[in-house]
Each structure stands twice: as structure tokens, then as C-alpha cells.
Amino acid sequence: MAYRERWQAEIAELQAILSGFDLKEERKWGKPCYTLDGKNVVIIQDFKEYCALGFFQGALLKDPKKLLVQLGQVQAGRVMKFTGVEEIAAKTSTIKAYLREAMAAAKAELKVETKPRELPVPxxxxxxxxxxxxxxxxxxxxxxxxxxxxxxxxxxxxxxxxxxxxxxxxxxxxxxxxxxxxxx
Known part of the structure; x- marks a missing residue:
């Protein structure tokens, strides 16, 4: 189930912030995804308990405020979770700083070095x-x-x-x- 209706105001607020950047908005996986020179940089996601700004190469970001969360066993991606418009408004300057860093990483074609995950054979x-x-x-x-x-x-x-x-x-x-x- 999509929770887009529940997080409509928060998604609109994030889209407004992202519109100030030289990123192209596309629909990927049914979500607003922002690319730079054809590379995925960030995606807006809606979940049951929160909405999130997902950074595809988030592991490369410095994250001085400790806002990025690793979901599951992904190696590169990180998300910034939000539960209200007020929270997004309070963190706008931080969001912009993280976006600038993510865009710089994309321009430099930096990639997270992924380690092959060997699962044990039972x-x-x-x-x-x-x-x-x-x-x-x-x-x-x-x-x-x-x-x-x-x-x-x-x-x-x-x-x-x-x-x-x-x-x-x-x-x-x-x-x-x-x-x-x-x-x-």
C-alpha cells in the first residue's frame, strides 16, 4: 500500500526543496526520483510510519548530524526519515547541505565499494x-x-x-x- 496520501504535505515540502537544485525529477519505482546526468542521486519514499529522502550513495556522505539511517542490508543507500512538515522545515539547511554533497559525489562519479555478501549454504x-x-x-x-x-x-x-x-x-x-x- 502506498502511503502517499498520508505524507502528501511532507512530500510536497521535500519536492519544493529539491526543486531548487539542478536535478531532474523522474518517476522511478512509482516515486519521485532525482537524477544528475542520468545518475540516481535521491528519491522521496513514503512508508507507514514516516516519509524519507533516500540517498542512493548515502554511505559516501559525511553525516555530521547523524541523520542518515541504513535500512536493511543495503551497502550504499541511506535514508533521512521525517514524520512532519515542521521537522523538514527545521532541517532544510541540513537537507540542502547533504544534497550538495550527494550531487558532488555523483558529479565525481564516486561509488561505494561494495563487498560481495556470501550467504552461508545451510x-x-x-x-x-x-x-x-x-x-x-x-x-x-x-x-x-x-x-x-x-x-x-x-x-x-x-x-x-x-x-x-x-x-x-x-x-x-x-x-x-x-x-x-x-x-x-
Whole structure:
């Protein structure tokens, strides 16, 4: 569900701030996304509890005010959360400073050095591979992103029985070459 209606005033306030910069507004992922020379710089996002200004290369920013938050396991992106227009108004000069820094990083083509994230292969999956070589080949034929999605799902279970059950349920989709989140 989009929470755009709830955060309409806050989104408008952020858009007004961003309009003062030499950024191009585009719609990406259904959200206002701002680019510089074709590179994503910042996006306005709406969530249930807050709206946010998401900096695509936020890990490069100095963040002296400690306003940037890392969501999930992303390596480069950082968000600045807001819960009211007053909060945005009070932080306008800081938002602008962060935007200038993000734009300078984009112009300099700076990138966050990402580390490959190796997810452990659970013992239950290794056992299944030993017992069923066709299944192992089908899993290895998946794209790295699809493999990672399944590994994340499998390793998220605390108990061995749950991991085994998840693997069993996922087998038909893996044989069809589908990712964990893909529907038929």
C-alpha cells in the first residue's frame, strides 16, 4: 500500500526543496526520483510510519548530524526519515547541505565499494544437493540474485526442520528457474 496520501504535505515540502537544485525529477519505482546526468542521486519514499529522502550513495556522505539511517542490508543507500512538515522545515539547511554533497559525489562519479555478501549454504541444502544432483544443477543454474534470495530465505529459519521444509517447498520453483519472490 502506498502511503502517499498520508505524507502528501511532507512530500510536497521535500519536492519544493529539491526543486531548487539542478536535478531532474523522474518517476522511478512509482516515486519521485532525482537524477544528475542520468545518475540516481535521491528519491522521496513514503512508508507507514514516516516519509524519507533516500540517498542512493548515502554511505559516501559525511553525516555530521547523524541523520542518515541504513535500512536493511543495503551497502550504499541511506535514508533521512521525517514524520512532519515542521521537522523538514527545521532541517532544510541540513537537507540542502547533504544534497550538495550527494550531487558532488555523483558529479565525481564516486561509488561505494561494495563487498560481495556470501550467504552461508545451510547444511540441509548441502544434504539435499548430495541426495539430488539434478536439484543442485537447477539451483546453480539460477541467477546469483535468485540464489541469494533462496539462501536468505533458507538461512532465516532458526530450526533445522523449518529449513528443510522451506527447501522442500521451494524445489518446484527452483526446478522451473523461478526466484523466491516470483509468482507463476
Amino acid at each position: 547444511d540441509e541444502l548441502k544434504d539435499k544437493f548430495r541426495k539430488d544432483p539434478k536439484f543442485k544443477r537447477a539451483f546453480e543454474a539460477l541467477t546469483p540474485g535468485r540464489q541469494r534470495g533462496y539462501l536468505f530465505h533458507f538461512t532465516g529459519a532458526k530450526q533445522s526442520a523449518t529449513r528443510t521444509a522451506r527447501i522442500e517447498r521451494a524445489m518446484p520453483a527452483i526446478f522451473e528457474g523461478r526466484g523466491f519472490q516470483e509468482r507463476r
